[in-house]
Amino acid sequence: MITERSWGKRQFGHRTRLALTPAQVRVMDDQAHAARTTWNLLHDWWTMLSKDKRSLTAADAAIRQARKDLDWLAILPAQAAQAVLKTYVQAWRNCWDGHADAPNFKSRVRCVMSVDIPQGRDLNVVRVHRRWGMVNIPKAGRIRFRWTKDLPVGKRADKENRITGARLVKDALGWHIAFRIQTLQANPQPHRGVEVGIDAGVNLPLALSDGNHFDHGRPARLPDGAADRDKWLTPGEKTKLLHLEQRAAQRKSFHKRGERASNRLRNTYDQIKRLRATATRRAVDWQHKTTTEIAKQYSTVVVEQLTITNMVKSARGTLEEPGRNVAQKAGLNRSISQEAWGRTVTMLTYKLAQRGGTLVKVPAPGTSQRCSACGVTTPGNRKDQATFVCENFDCGFQANADWNAARNILHLYRIGHLAIPAAGRAVVGRARRVKPTAAW
Incomplete structure (x- = not known):
C-alpha cells in the first residue's frame, strides 16, 4: 500500500x-x-x-x-x-x-x-x-x-x-x-534493472556495454567518408532540398547587400526550413523512443562527460598556422551536431529519475583507446572508426570500438571514478565503489 x-x-x-x-x-x-x-x-x-x-x-x-x-x-x-x-x-x-x-x-x-x-x-x-x-x-x-x-x-x-x-x-x-x-x-520505487555503460558515437549512435546497440537505420557517414547532412530525410526529400538550396543560391545572387529579400527568395527559405524542421522532428522522436526503452530496462546508466562545444570547433586555424583536414573535420562536426548527444543525456536524466534509476557521468579521456580486457591504453588500439584491436601481444582483444568504449565507461563507474561536476551544478549521480573485476 x-x-x-x-x-x-x-x-x-x-x-x-x-x-x-x-x-x-x-x-x-x-x-x-x-x-x-x-x-x-x-x-x-x-x-x-x-x-x-x-x-x-x-x-x-x-x-x-x-x-x-x-x-x-x-x-x-x-x-x-x-x-x-x-x-x-x-x-x-x-x-x-x-x-x-x-x-x-x-x-x-x-x-x-x-x-x-x-x-x-x-x-x-x-x-x-x-x-x-x-x-x-x-x-x-x-x-x-x-x-x-x-x-x-x-x-x-x-x-x-x-x-x-x-x-x-x-x-x-x-x-x-x-x-x-x-x-x-x-514516487518511483528503486529500479531493479542492471547497470550499463553507453558510448555515444557517429557511426553507431548508442553502443551499450552489454553488447546491445541502438541505431536509427540512417548512416551518419557515407561510404566514401563524407558526412550525410540530411540523414533523417528520405531520398526524395534530399533531392528536393538540394534543388531548393540551388534555387536559393541562384536567387540570392541577384540580391544586393542591405536590400530586403524578395518574396520568392523568402518562400524558398521557408521551404528549406520546413524540411529541416521535419528532419529535426524525426530525430527527436527517435531519441524519445530510444531513451524511454533504455530507462525502462536499466537502473543505472553511465555516460561520458563530454564538452561538445569543444568537440565541434573548426579546424580552420589562422593565416599564420592554417589547419589540416579542414573539410573532413567540418563533416565530422556536422555529424556530431546532428546526433545531439546533449539532448539524449537530458532525456535519459529525467526519464531515469521518473522510474527510480540514476544517470552517472565519468571522465571521457582514454575510454576509446583503452582495452577493456587488459587495460592497456595506446592510440594504436584504434585501427579505424569502428574496429578496436589491442596491441598487447598477451591480449589481442578484438571488438567493436564503440562497444569496447562502453565497457570502459561502465568500469570507471564501478571503481568509483566519477566526473567532477561543474561549479554551481548538482552532482548528476552517486556511484558505489566496488572491487575491480579480474579482467582489468
Whole structure:
C-alpha cells in the first residue's frame, strides 16, 4: 500500500500542433510580434533608467501606458504582457546569479515567435475526438489541436492534477501549443534493472556495454567518408532540398547587400526550413523512443562527460598556422551536431529519475583507446572508426570500438571514478565503489 509520503508533485510539458485558419494565423503572428516589441520596449526602458528608479511597479505602469498609446500592442492579451515582464525580470536574475548572459534586444528575424498564456483556467481544454481537442486562445477563439496525450481536463482535473498554463510557439512547421501540466504521482520505487555503460558515437549512435546497440537505420557517414547532412530525410526529400538550396543560391545572387529579400527568395527559405524542421522532428522522436526503452530496462546508466562545444570547433586555424583536414573535420562536426548527444543525456536524466534509476557521468579521456580486457591504453588500439584491436601481444582483444568504449565507461563507474561536476551544478549521480573485476 502506497502511503501519503510516497506521493509527490510532478511538473512537465506537452507540446502538440495547432490547426489554425489563415485568419487565426494572422492573429497569432500579430500577438507574437507584439510580445517581442513589448520585450524590446521594456528592455530600452529598463536600461535607460537609473538603478534606484527600476521596480516592478514602475515597469508594470510603463507597459500599461504603452498599451494605451500604441493600439497595435493591445492585440496582445494583458496577461501575456505581464508574462513578458515576469520573464524579463527572471532573465536579469539569471544573469545576476551567473547562470546566463544579460537579456538583450530581440531581433525580428532571429528570435522565436511565442506568446505565453500564464493561467490554465483561460484555456478551457476539452476533448472532442479521439485525435483532436479544443483549446481557447485569448483573442483568437477556439482552436483545434492534435490530441496525442491524455491531459488532466474535465472530471480528471482537480487542485493537484491540472493544466497550469501554456505557451504558443511557432516554428517552420507552424504554430504549436506547449501545455504546462502539474500532476500528483507516486514516487518511483528503486529500479531493479542492471547497470550499463553507453558510448555515444557517429557511426553507431548508442553502443551499450552489454553488447546491445541502438541505431536509427540512417548512416551518419557515407561510404566514401563524407558526412550525410540530411540523414533523417528520405531520398526524395534530399533531392528536393538540394534543388531548393540551388534555387536559393541562384536567387540570392541577384540580391544586393542591405536590400530586403524578395518574396520568392523568402518562400524558398521557408521551404528549406520546413524540411529541416521535419528532419529535426524525426530525430527527436527517435531519441524519445530510444531513451524511454533504455530507462525502462536499466537502473543505472553511465555516460561520458563530454564538452561538445569543444568537440565541434573548426579546424580552420589562422593565416599564420592554417589547419589540416579542414573539410573532413567540418563533416565530422556536422555529424556530431546532428546526433545531439546533449539532448539524449537530458532525456535519459529525467526519464531515469521518473522510474527510480540514476544517470552517472565519468571522465571521457582514454575510454576509446583503452582495452577493456587488459587495460592497456595506446592510440594504436584504434585501427579505424569502428574496429578496436589491442596491441598487447598477451591480449589481442578484438571488438567493436564503440562497444569496447562502453565497457570502459561502465568500469570507471564501478571503481568509483566519477566526473567532477561543474561549479554551481548538482552532482548528476552517486556511484558505489566496488572491487575491480579480474579482467582489468
